Amino acid sequence: MTGALLAIVSVIFFPGIILRVKSIASGRKGPGILQPWKNIILLFRKSSVFSTTTSFIFRLAPAVYLATICCALLLLPFPGMPSLLGFEVDFILFAYLLALGKFMFILGALDTGSSFEGMGANRKALYSMLTEPAFFILFGTLVLLSGHLSMQEIFSHFQFAGEFSLITGAIAIYLLVQIAMIENSRMPVDDPKTHLELTMVHEVMILDYSGVDLALIQTGTNLKFVLYGGLIANLILPVNGGWFAANVLLFFLVQAGFAAAIGLMESFRARKKLAKNPQFIVTLSSIALIAFIVVLLLTRNLLR
Amino acid sequence: MIGKNPLVVPLVEIPIFDYTVFMDTIADLMKDESRHCVAYHVVPLHGKLRFFCCMASDHEKNIVLLSHEQNTSPLPVLPSLTAAHFLFHMYEREIWEQYGIQFIGHPWLKPVRVVEDYPFYSIEGDGVHEVGVGPIHAGIIEPGYFRFSCNGEKVMHLEIQLGFQHRGVEKLFLEKPSGIQRAVLAESIAGDTSVGHSIAHSQLMETLAGIISSPALQCERIIALELERIAVHIGDTAALCTDIAYQFGQVVNEALRTIVINTTQSWCGNRFGKGLVRTGGSYYPLKKDFILLLLANLKEVEERFGQITHEIFTNPSVLSRFEGIGKVSPHQAGMIGAVGMAARSSGVKRDIRWSHPFQAFRKTTYEPVTLHQGDAWARAMLRKLEVEKSIQLIGNLLSGHDFERMPAHPVYELTLPASSFALSLAEGWRGEIMQSAVTDEKGNIMNYKVKDPSFHNWMALTLAVRNQEISDFPLCNKSYNLSYCGHDL
Numbered sequence: 198m199t200g201a202l203l204a205i206v207s208v209i210f211f212p213g214i215i216l217r218v219k220s221i222a223s224g225r226k227g228p229g230i231l232q233p234w235k236n237i238i239l240l241f242r243k244s245s246v247f248s249t250t251t252s253f254i255f256r257l258a259p260a261v262y263l264a265t266i267c268c269a270l271l272l273l274p275f276p277g278m279p280s281l282l283g284f285e286v287d288f289i290l291f292a293y294l295l296a297l298g299k300f301m302f303i304l305g306a307l308d309t310g311s312s313f314e315g316m317g318a319n320r321k322a323l324y325s326m327l328t329e330p331a332f333f334i335l336f337g338t339l340v341l342l343s344g345h346l347s348m349q350e351i352f353s354h355f356q357f358a359g360e361f362s363l364i365t366g367a368i369a370i371y372l373l374v375q376i377a378m379i380e381n382s383r384m385p386v387d388d389p390k391t392h393l394e395l396t397m398v399h400e401v402m403i404l405d406y407s408g409v410d411l412a413l414i415q416t417g418t419n420l421k422f423v424l425y426g427g428l429i430a431n432l433i434l435p436v437n438g439g440w441f442a443a444n445v446l447l448f449f450l451v452q453a454g455f456a457a458a459i460g461l462m463e464s465f466r467a468r469k470k471l472a473k474n475p476q477f478i479v480t481l482s483s484i485a486l487i488a489f490i491v492v493l494l495l496t497r498n499l500l501r
Numbered sequence: 502m503i504g505k506n507p508l509v510v511p512l513v514e515i516p517i518f519d520y521t522v523f524m525d526t527i528a529d530l531m532k533d534e535s536r537h538c539v540a541y542h543v544v545p546l547h548g549k550l551r552f553f554c555c556m557a558s559d560h561e562k563n564i565v566l567l568s569h570e571q572n573t574s575p576l577p578v579l580p581s582l583t584a585a586h587f588l589f590h591m592y593e594r595e596i597w598e599q600y601g602i603q604f605i606g607h608p609w610l611k612p613v614r615v616v617e618d619y620p621f622y623s624i625e626g627d628g629v630h631e632v633g634v635g636p637i638h639a640g641i642i643e644p645g646y647f648r649f650s651c652n653g654e655k656v657m658h659l660e661i662q663l664g665f666q667h668r669g670v671e672k673l674f675l676e677k678p679s680g681i682q683r684a685v686l687a688e689s690i691a692g693d694t695s696v697g698h699s700i701a702h703s704q705l706m707e708t709l710a711g712i713i714s715s716p717a718l719q720c721e722r723i724i725a726l727e728l729e730r731i732a733v734h735i736g737d738t739a740a741l742c743t744d745i746a747y748q749f750g751q752v753v754n755e756a757l758r759t760i761v762i763n764t765t766q767s768w769c770g771n772r773f774g775k776g777l778v779r780t781g782g783s784y785y786p787l788k789k790d791f792i793l794l795l796l797a798n799l800k801e802v803e804e805r806f807g808q809i810t811h812e813i814f815t816n817p818s819v820l821s822r823f824e825g826i827g828k829v830s831p832h833q834a835g836m837i838g839a840v841g842m843a844a845r846s847s848g849v850k851r852d853i854r855w856s857h858p859f860q861a862f863r864k865t866t867y868e869p870v871t872l873h874q875g876d877a878w879a880r881a882m883l884r885k886l887e888v889e890k891s892i893q894l895i896g897n898l899l900s901g902h903d904f905e906r907m908p909a910h911p912v913y914e915l916t917l918p919a920s921s922f923a924l925s926l927a928e929g930w931r932g933e934i935m936q937s938a939v940t941d942e943k944g945n946i947m948n949y950k951v952k953d954p955s956f957h958n959w960m961a962l963t964l965a966v967r968n969q970e971i972s973d974f975p976l977c978n979k980s981y982n983l984s985y986c987g988h989d990l
Contacts, residue, residue, distance in 0.1 A: 223752040312632045316654075316971070385818070388746035392639040393975035395632075396744075467747040467818040470826075471654065471972035 200273035218460025240412035258305025265298030317401035334485035377425035506857035535559035588838025614664035643985035666989035674949035680913025691987035697929025705925035782909030823878035827965035827977035841932015848873035853928035953987030
């Protein structure tokens, strides 16, 4: 439960930090840290407008999207504290909860019947499909290294694998950051700032949403960031010997660092050509696979 | 009839050919690849339709003026020039739209500026779908409708429908009798090329009236023109960075553009140079203190622009977005009669500043920048190189600038010669700007024709996105940055 609560607390400053870092990197002062949430609260106070071509699926999608992410949050562990719903192989539920949300989100976009949204949905589906192996191979690696199956156990035993945990941890953090960027449709696969419908992935899918529904989606997207940030924090936070308070502080620092890293990544590079995105995403799976094989060889050696 | 830019000829001196002879002459002229048509339009004259055609040569630096005459009733049905020379396709469509003249053998006579019931080309087939964008777009751009026929993410064909901005500019030129109204109108043909269009206009009026502007005035006009070019090119570099989500390049270039347009503002009070170029004189002669400011600002812009373009053109993620995107081959560019930047980035050396020098360019030698790649990279790079060249050029012009003790004031009441045809060419930042007028027996303007470079170059965009990904369209579009209102008039 602690993990979920801390993640919800960190979501308050998370989008603000990204925005602020991007502003500073571009030589501007930037808005206050809470501005993104002020915008979302403003949306919550507005009513929604629905296109006449849409059905109940379109209206259902934002709620399901947010709900699945909230459920996934309940699986987020914290060192020394059990997650609310943790059980063996819970990372599979974790991945498919998010997938269910995306599925509904894609259906909602297709429901509008707009050629733009269809294009965005098509891209989103492809990227999600390609990201999935990377996530599972990564968790397979962690399972292999720690010898446990639930996320809580994986993370609490992961650090005892000696120097292997260092190298695997580095790869895992890299992969989780990239997966989070793809899942949230950020750079380099998508550009959240663009106004060009033809190049959009995520933004074009929410074109028809307004008011409360848009606010639900944006809340969900921000929560998804801290969800992945929480996983990264679990890799970094010391399991034993740390005080609870130090761990909490570290958790927030990791989230803030993650947000700052996103801001920097989005400031100093161009996004990829859309056709090259699948290639890039598949690379993540290959990296995960290499890590997996290396760990496999090493652990078998260790056993002998 | 052979002349030079700008051109003024009494109507009686223009040979009227039989249409078959006219066609043969055009075919002959078109054998020279450096020749392209700068104007082909109809003027109703003495109850008949008079067709004027101006063929400009890039190398021989001359303009050949031809004409033929047709009856108004019954309307003639003419063999199309487009069938053999594709670059006439827009001219013939325009003539068909305005006068109802049929051209046999034209691939598709479809409207240029009429937006109702537009006949779209559509591709049928498995997996082919259409994506329509516009006419109202996100952001602040002008209206225009794009219809893509796609197979998955691949664009098979792009159809561009324009005309939403049609204001009847050419007609307004006849309705507004005073010189100042016309000058303001010329500035508003395309808001981003106000200096370019007003130079073409002033030059046309001066040529007609026989006024020879002073060297200092000519020099100032070119400085204004190059300032406009620098500002727009830098702004476009920023916009290209925006489209590929390269924030760093975007913000730095946006700041630099502001320096340049603010410089223009401190010169004439308007950031886009409105009010700066006027017939026969100027309200804003260059003053010493402004020259110092101009030089200081340009020095700063040159230095910072050099740094940021170095960053842009060495950043791998940027290069991978620019290189090979939206290629237009030199052959294609020549075929569609591309002008200006669209031509030069595709290896066609076509620059009015060099081929048909106007104003102060008559006294300097300008060597155009040409790149052969024809992709988005070339169009971005061309901007960088042209900015550098323009800054140099302004420096050269200023060093030889002779201040006038008694600067001439603009002249709005002009006496124009009777029954004459005049043509003026200028190279705006986008490319060749053509303005042409015909006067009646009393010396009043009875026909005014404007051609913005976008008139031809929209076709280049269509070719650029063919077989590209649909998601690369915005980048291709921005790399050309064509004018909607300049096309729609």
